Amino acid sequence: MQQITLQVNRTAHTVEVDPETPLLFVLNDELGLRGPRFGCGMAQCGACTVIMRGQAVRSCVMPVRAVGQAEITTLEGLGTPEKPHPIQQAFIDEGAAQCGFCLSGVILTAKALLDANPQASDQEIRTALGGVLCRCFTHVRMLRAIRTYAEAKKRDSVAS
């Protein structure tokens, strides 16, 4: 057991855990976060995705000791029900979910890509989503929501 301090959703949390524990278990069990979820434990589906150093990262295979001082953002760290982040708003507007279990992978992977590259083409967006799985196959609405957000990003990046 070891004391580890994590920066999650703009707040510092100190936990006492086995340093080899996957980050996902710490987020779920120690911090009580609901955004990242256990899907496969093998970085094959994306349900456990968080954003770290601007990258979409699979928290199910990352030992908590490897996180260091990096700021972690989970799905609930983007926006709130009262004030959702624009990409969350786009998903709300499209009704882009069925069971919704996969949403961390879908939303955070798309957000990380578009933050880094607001000009990303449809093809680049699809490529980034290559490791993300939705077994309800809500692809139509999810891709539409991401495109809406991407268009807004593009307009913003041109305007600024």
Next chain:
Amino acid sequence: MTPSRRDFLKGCGALIVSFSAAPLTQSSANAQGQFATHPGHIDPDKLDSWLAIGSDGTITAYTGKCDFGQGIFTAQTQLIAEELCVPITRVKLIECDTAITPDQGTTSGSQTTPTNFNDENLALAAATAREALMGLAAKQLGEPVERLKLDNGVITSSSGRQVTYADLVGSKHFHLPLNPTAKRRPVAEWTVLGKPVPSLDRVALMTGQFAFLHHLRVPGMLHGRVVRPPEMGATVAHVDEHSVRDVPGLKKVVVRKDFVGVVAETQYQAVLAARQLVVEWNHPGNSGPALPAQNTFFEHLQQQPSHDALSVDSQDLDPQLAAAGSVLRARYTYPYQMHGSVGASCAVADVKPDGATIWSATQSAYPTRSIVAMLLGLPPDSVRVIYTRGSGCYGLNGADAVTFDAALLSQAAGRPVRLQFSRQDEMMWENFGSAMVVEHRAGITGDGRIVAWDRENWVAALGNRPGYDQPGNVISGMLAGYPPEPLEPGQAKPPAGKLRNGSNTVPSYFAGCIAGKCGGGGTIQSERALTHTVCSPFFTGPLRSPLRIQNTFANECFMDELCAHAKADPVAFRMQHLRDSRVIGVLNAAAKAAGWAPRSFPIPAAAQARVATGRGIACVAYEGENGYAALVAEVSVDLESGLVRPVRFVVALDCGPVSNPDGLRNQIEGGLLQGMSRALVEEVTWDDRRITSVDWKTYHSLHLDYEIPAIETVFVTPAGVPATGAGETAITVTPAAIGNAIFDATHVRLRHLPFTPARVKDALVKDARDTAAQLQGAQRSDGLGA
């Protein structure tokens, strides 16, 4: 806390609508089946109510049909709001909790809508309440009901006097039985139901606030993991508890017959212990392969003892086929496929000596209560199962098994236990969708009329839903010592009674005549459908459109073969053999929306073209009469790589009055793409001992990078028909429509799923070789003749 009806009774005033207070009406008596309301477990004191209106006007409805992501929570809330003329925000819906909701069996089989949205159960309860409240208002306002107006829970008299639901209930108690003659609000007047109300879980889901079962934590809770056998049929020889003595936090190694699990303080410790625990297993069939070879599995299936059933048999096939101009034969095969929920299944159990509370994502809260009670040796009444949403299930995924496992672990540990499967636990041991073989032979006249159709299928089955008393129908129960329901081989009895087509065994084109009564959708009078159920080496169970998708793939593709033989247009040819107006309705609507141009032959691909394009159509009367769909699929086929890419789906759907068009479109889009994934890539694989498709590298599913086809959905709603199931209709026709489109593009018929590039390419190469050989043969005979 969830308010119980007892609280309402104790509280100030309430109007409660129940069903046990009244003798069962004829219609609800008819509805008692696998899916309908189960009267067996009703406690008249607390478990008999559908609906309660409190003295403050709050409306609480109780349903035994739960939401897994298919949108039925929102739709049922709309239903209550509609019937009681209030905004949806006034309605609180409680779903699937054995302590407080009615026992409606299992939420499955596209039965929720027909069960709760027509003239019984939940809909009838709401209509009963509205009529009762209007009656009370009439008394209080001194005017007949016909002159009163109801809006937003406020009743207004012709003179402008008003009274609210809260006023009417006041401090009084009204305990009403379901009124079988209560009238639903007419579809034409709906303002909430039938509208695209945004799903109620939307904001919580997108902002990461939604509490899945996986997030549930109870005080004192431990974490579990199971240790499954290495292969089917392996039994425990020895569990070495010493092997995990150094795992920190380990609380218990649990062994019950062949069930093995560990319980620890944290999830990670449970994972470590499960990984480290040494278990010696006795292997079955040590001298040879334990499993039939996959590459000859379908032949194997057809040679096994079987339990046979005839859906229909006109007993004149042989003479009719002999008299037909030509006879076509074909054999279709369908692989095992997986639910493959994206979240590994999870459950939380708190078992105490005198009772248990179980949080489960099962589709079957009440049946699960009975099974858990059996496994734990507790009376069913002492077990409470609270449905809590997990990952989308699409049928019998690991949710039931993980629930039973969690209960066993908690009982042994004496503490609440949360159990989550590993990916392999989930994918190696779930109840797969059945593998199936279908053999057709059909006689067709020179002028292109099908006169006789004989059909036999072989279904691989082992286990099923556990129901109320069969724990061994899923892996956990079997490991704990309960065998799966046995398959009793036996010959088919002659068909009797009404035509039953719940598995879509009978093609829509059969007349479906039994003792002179013809319940089929078509014109073919000389007909036989014989089903052989065979013991499967793996567990099987309902997977979205169970057996219906397998049968429809075989039926609709073979129909296309007959059509090609007759050199007819696929839409016109189907119409020629159909009587069912609703199948005809969706077929017409899909063809029209897709801009279907009639032609009787595939358009040949341009010489040297690398990519061929084609279109295909397929239709179904889901379960015979529970929803109707027709799909036009357009595909491109890369003739060099064999890669099939659907580019457009146009689907027409008739499911009666639609509860929520936005929710339904979401279901249809998902169903089509899930069907496409199943048609193109999904297949369970195994070697000589065990399942080898155990993760997302080895079991293929189309990820979010897949370039999806354009999708158009058209609703057809005939006047005056009841609401039917809808969520499984579109997926049912998808593999067949894609298969028919591949034929249209390439002139090559594929009779096995999935249509992988390798399989398509092999078929194209073989076809080119056969054509070349035929050509050569023709030239040689020309030469000889000259």
